Amino acid sequence: MCAYYMRLSGAGAFAALVLLMLLLLLLLYAAHRWRNPRCIGRLPPGSMGLPLVGETLQFFSPEASLDVPRFVRHRLARHGPIFKTSLVGHPVVVSADEKLNYMVFQQEGQLFQSWYPDSFVEILGRDNVGEQQGATFKYLKNMVFRYFGPESLREESMIRDVEHAVRSSLCTWSTMPAVELKEAVSAMVFDLSVNKLLGLVEPSRSKILRRSFFDFVRGLISFPLYLPGTAYYSCMKGRQSAMEVLREVLEERKRSVQVPGTGGGMETIRRHGGDFLDHVIQEITKEKPLVTDRMALDLMFVLLFASFHTTSLALTLAVKLLADHPHVLEELTVEHETILSERKAGRESDGITWMEYKSMNITSQVINETVRLANIAPGIFRKALKDIRFKGFTIPAGWGIMVCPPAVHLNPDIYPDPLTFNPARFKDKPDINRGSRYFMAFGGGLRSCVGADFSKLQMSIFLHFLVTRYRWKNLGGGKIVRNPGLEFPDGYHIQIRHCDY
Numbered sequence: 278m279c280a281y282y283m284r285l286s287g288a289g290a291f292a293a294l295v296l297l298m299l300l301l302l303l304l305l306y307a308a309h310r311w312r313n314p315r316c317i318g319r320l321p322p323g324s325m326g327l328p329l330v331g332e333t334l335q336f337f338s339p340e341a342s343l344d345v346p347r348f349v350r351h352r353l354a355r356h357g358p359i360f361k362t363s364l365v366g367h368p369v370v371v372s373a374d375e376k377l378n379y380m381v382f383q384q385e386g387q388l389f390q391s392w393y394p395d396s397f398v399e400i401l402g403r404d405n406v407g408e409q410q411g412a413t414f415k416y417l418k419n420m421v422f423r424y425f426g427p428e429s430l431r432e433e434s435m436i437r438d439v440e441h442a443v444r445s446s447l448c449t450w451s452t453m454p455a456v457e458l459k460e461a462v463s464a465m466v467f468d469l470s471v472n473k474l475l476g477l478v479e480p481s482r483s484k485i486l487r488r489s490f491f492d493f494v495r496g497l498i499s500f501p502l503y504l505p506g507t508a509y510y511s512c513m514k515g516r517q518s519a520m521e522v523l524r525e526v527l528e529e530r531k532r533s534v535q536v537p538g539t540g541g542g543m544e545t546i547r548r549h550g551g552d553f554l555d556h557v558i559q560e561i562t563k564e565k566p567l568v569t570d571r572m573a574l575d576l577m578f579v580l581l582f583a584s585f586h587t588t589s590l591a592l593t594l595a596v597k598l599l600a601d602h603p604h605v606l607e608e609l610t611v612e613h614e615t616i617l618s619e620r621k622a623g624r625e626s627d628g629i630t631w632m633e634y635k636s637m638n639i640t641s642q643v644i645n646e647t648v649r650l651a652n653i654a655p656g657i658f659r660k661a662l663k664d665i666r667f668k669g670f671t672i673p674a675g676w677g678i679m680v681c682p683p684a685v686h687l688n689p690d691i692y693p694d695p696l697t698f699n700p701a702r703f704k705d706k707p708d709i710n711r712g713s714r715y716f717m718a719f720g721g722g723l724r725s726c727v728g729a730d731f732s733k734l735q736m737s738i739f740l741h742f743l744v745t746r747y748r749w750k751n752l753g754g755g756k757i758v759r760n761p762g763l764e765f766p767d768g769y770h771i772q773i774r775h776c777d778y
């Protein structure tokens with residue numbers, strides 16, 4: 278009997294051992310497959326990192342520098358301008374190759390399509406404009422462009438609204454003992470964007486919206502771990518409460534512009550000179566709308582986020598760079614003083630005209646140089662729609678591809694002495710924000726930024742009033758960290774005073 282049990286338990290142990298071995302083999306095979314993904318052709322060099330996590334942790338490791346993020350820098354040195362990796366569970370090819378970047382931007386919808394990792398899409402919304410393709414994408418983009426493109430920016434009301442926001446903010450800040458510039462500029466740009474997009478919003482709602490977006494942005498480029506206490510968690514919570522407010526505002530506006538029509542149904546009244554929400558309501562209440570409520574909500578969410586986060590980072594960096602480079606500040610001040618001195622005496626308003634704005638050449642160079650160094654979008658993501666062969670490598674269909682603007686903008690062969698702030702390098706390149714092989718701060722091709730002109734207008738008007746009417750001094754902070762997005766972890770504290778001549 279005893280021998281029988283011993284034989285049985287021996288057989289059980291043997292079976293368990295075999296099972297364990299099989300499991301181990303399976304894990305080894307999975308790890309091998311992970312490290313050597315299937316590909317017809319030759320994959321670019323590089324490592325896929327650990328199973329599932331890939332190289333995500335290294336990608337998000339912070340560094341106190343404006344330089345190309347360490348993650349990319351080290352791999353470029355080791356593997357060359359095209360390498361493979363795995364980020365947040367996806368195989369990705371990273372490109373610092375100017376020809377491949379150009380191809381990615383030019384072949385949008387043909388060989389490549391806009392794609393961001395799931396965690397990012399979850400943050401920005403499944404129906405956001407970046408997720409739309411084909412005709413719907415073009416329709417949405419045109420809708421935004423009609424509102425934020427140069428034609429509508431040159432309207433008197435747009436310049437006046439930006440001016441009003443800038444002048445009242447600077448005036449308030451000049452009465453305060455200290456201002457944390459990043460936070461203050463973010464609030465200014467955010468309120469202006471809310472005003473342009475949603476019109477007048479009750480102060481209590483505007484406050485919730487602003488707080489939600491600030492929480493949202495804090496965790497935007499963070500490791501996607503949805504657990505209380507993590508940056509990603511507060512980011513998602515921020516998104517949820519911002520979306521609630523946007524939904525309420527949309528519903529209320531819909532009710533306020535819909536009246537009983539002659540045919541018995543409801544009709545939408547057209548309000549002239551309205552905010553962006555009015556344009557949105559016109560679209561979603563059409564008989565056969567191309568834009569759904571969800572798309573409209575995600576679009577407004579993305580526009581609010583894109584407009585305040587990016588512009589405020591760029592402006593804060595511009596002010597810091599100007600303070601650190603007094604000779605550039607001097608040149609910029611001369612440009613703006615000249616605008617004032619050449620202004621016709623007795624003009625009705627002392628506001629900036631479109632012609633004056635267009636004459637701000639040094640300002641435009643300062644802005645281009647700032648966004649080149651800022652690299653606010655540290656990576657621009659796409660997906661390969663088919664197997665793509667390039668320079669002997671294959672990018673398999675379905676893989677992500679990350680165009681890396683910092684690797685282009687900080688390449689010494691393209692921009693000599695790349696970490697030096699030298700706006701004059703953009704002399705005689707006025708139209709560069711449309712994107713080129715060497716400048717992609719606002720993206721490139723079909724997907725390039727719709728808000729680039731709006732952002733430049735705001736920055737120019739801000740710089741105009743700052744340098745002609747105020748002086749400021751640094752009180753502390755201003756440390757720059759890449760994570761890999763640009764951050765000012767200790768803020769940038771200044772004291773700002775009105776200058777009386």
Ligand code: HEM
Nearest residue numbers: 407583584587588591653654718719720724726727728732
């Ligand atoms: C300094 C300021 C800004 C920078 C550096 C910037 C940068 C960028 C970049 C790099 C892209 C391309 C993303 C891609 O190809 O996947 C982009 C797209 C976009 N930007 Fe901006 N942006 C700025 C300001 C703004 C503003 C003020 C708005 C809104 C009014 C805006 C709205 C958008 C939208 C809606 C897209 C998506 C376009 C598409 O998918 O076709 N941006 N931006």
